Amino acid sequence: MGEGTFGKVLECWDRERKDMVAIKIIRGIKKYREAAMIEIQVLEQLGKHDKGGNRCVQIRNWFDYRNHICIVFEKLGPSLYNFLRKNNYRSFPIDLVREIGRQLLECIAFMHDLRMIHTDLKPENILLVSPEYVKVPDYKSTTRSPGSYFKRVPKSSAIKLIDFGSTTFEREDQNYIVSTRHYRAPEVILGLGWSYPCDIWSVGCILVELCTGEALFQTHENLEHLAMMERVLGPLPLHMLKRVDRHAEKYVRRGRLHWPDGATSRDSIKAVMKLPRLQNLIMHHVDHSAGDVIHLLQGLLRFDPSERLTAKEALRHSFFMRDHFRR
Missing domain, CATH: 1.10.510.10 (Transferase(Phosphotransferase) domain 1)
Incomplete structure (x- = not known):
């Protein structure tokens, strides 16, 4: 779906929830991993206070796969x-x-x-x-x-x-x-x-x-x-x-x-x-x-x-x- 210095974003099918999601896959480099961990922390904070979830993108999940932090988001439209x-x-x-x-x-x-x-x-x-x-x-x-x-x-x-x-x-x-x-x-x-x-x-x-x-x-x-x-x-x-x-x-x-x-x-x-x-x-x-x-x-x-x-x-x-x- 998109690419940047940090890595890339893929459109994926969530088999459990039966809908499309966007997964941001971070390059396995220390400074990008650190930024990703900050992003997860911020997203969780925002999600806790943004009750309707209609201001900032919603984080669904995250995991670490072979040194790549992967963050799962709701799928949205174009920038x-x-x-x-x-x-x-x-x-x-x-x-x-x-x-x-x-x-x-x-x-x-x-x-x-x-x-x-x-x-x-x-x-x-x-x-x-x-x-x-x-x-x-x-x-x-x-x-x-x-x-x-x-x-x-x-x-x-x-x-x-x-x-x-x-x-x-x-x-x-x-x-x-x-x-x-x-x-x-x-x-x-x-x-x-x-x-x-x-x-x-x-x-x-x-x-x-x-x-x-x-x-x-x-x-x-x-x-x-x-x-x-x-x-x-x-x-x-x-x-x-x-x-x-x-x-x-x-x-x-x-x-x-x-x-x-x-x-x-x-x-x-x-x-x-x-x-x-x-x-x-x-x-x-x-x-x-x-x-x-x-x-x-x-x-x-x-x-x-x-x-x-x-x-x-x-x-x-x-x-x-x-x-x-x-x-």
């Missing part, structure tokens, strides 16, 4: 990333973004209440519960290829969060690098220590991606990434730039980002320059409720983690107060 990819990276309707965002934030609020930080939120780690979809006319299609006049929309907006191998319990001053690049918060890159708000930043990036169909910050290097953030969201606060750790000092000169002087190439500068401001980006893709979405995203994507909305605050935002979309 949001795979759904977008098969849909030629076309955006989701805003009502669907609202429902997915609501569930995602409910799940994060639930984890944060249990003192857990996911640290690797991205569309690959959010699965639709059902693989079913409908085809609807795509009026915004610019390509002329056959089939491009229709886009897929999931029949149900129900989602579940997966992959708790990087989940950590809250501690003081966590400084190591977390999150997949595109969804990594500025405080992580600048080495300022991170906590719950790093998950919230990732949620902001994911919601933009669902609205537009494409990842917001497509980059592979830190300075370019920070420059992209400034381009989309405005300047980084001085007090954050003043406190960068020694690894990140090279990105700052005289109290501001060392850009474009520090850029590795002309192409890098071009990549940053072609990015629009957040408001323009959203208005280009979202017809109704664009104002609400922009306001919510500005709260989720605040540079200063202490000023970022919490998951519970975000859930009270007017964007989520609209009519409930059918799940």
Whole structure:
């Protein structure tokens, strides 16, 4: 069903329960085994508190086979990333973004209440519960290829969060690098220590991606990434730039980002320059409720983690107060 650095996921038939399951088979390497044991511990904790089992993926069982930890999960639909990819990276309707965002934030609020930080939120780690979809006319299609006049929309907006191998319990001053690049918060890159708000930043990036169909910050290097953030969201606060750790000092000169002087190439500068401001980006893709979405995203994507909305605050935002979309 999928493959990653950790190993692979197979679709299997459970002969006792007479239904399909997904089994995550971990490579027999020490660090992956350790992450798998953390994941099992986290899943069992979450399962104990998530009574209806409708927030995070449910663990059915686990076993150790020839040095491979194997974790048995309920079988779910495709990841949001795979759904977008098969849909030629076309955006989701805003009502669907609202429902997915609501569930995602409910799940994060639930984890944060249990003192857990996911640290690797991205569309690959959010699965639709059902693989079913409908085809609807795509009026915004610019390509002329056959089939491009229709886009897929999931029949149900129900989602579940997966992959708790990087989940950590809250501690003081966590400084190591977390999150997949595109969804990594500025405080992580600048080495300022991170906590719950790093998950919230990732949620902001994911919601933009669902609205537009494409990842917001497509980059592979830190300075370019920070420059992209400034381009989309405005300047980084001085007090954050003043406190960068020694690894990140090279990105700052005289109290501001060392850009474009520090850029590795002309192409890098071009990549940053072609990015629009957040408001323009959203208005280009979202017809109704664009104002609400922009306001919510500005709260989720605040540079200063202490000023970022919490998951519970975000859930009270007017964007989520609209009519409930059918799940």
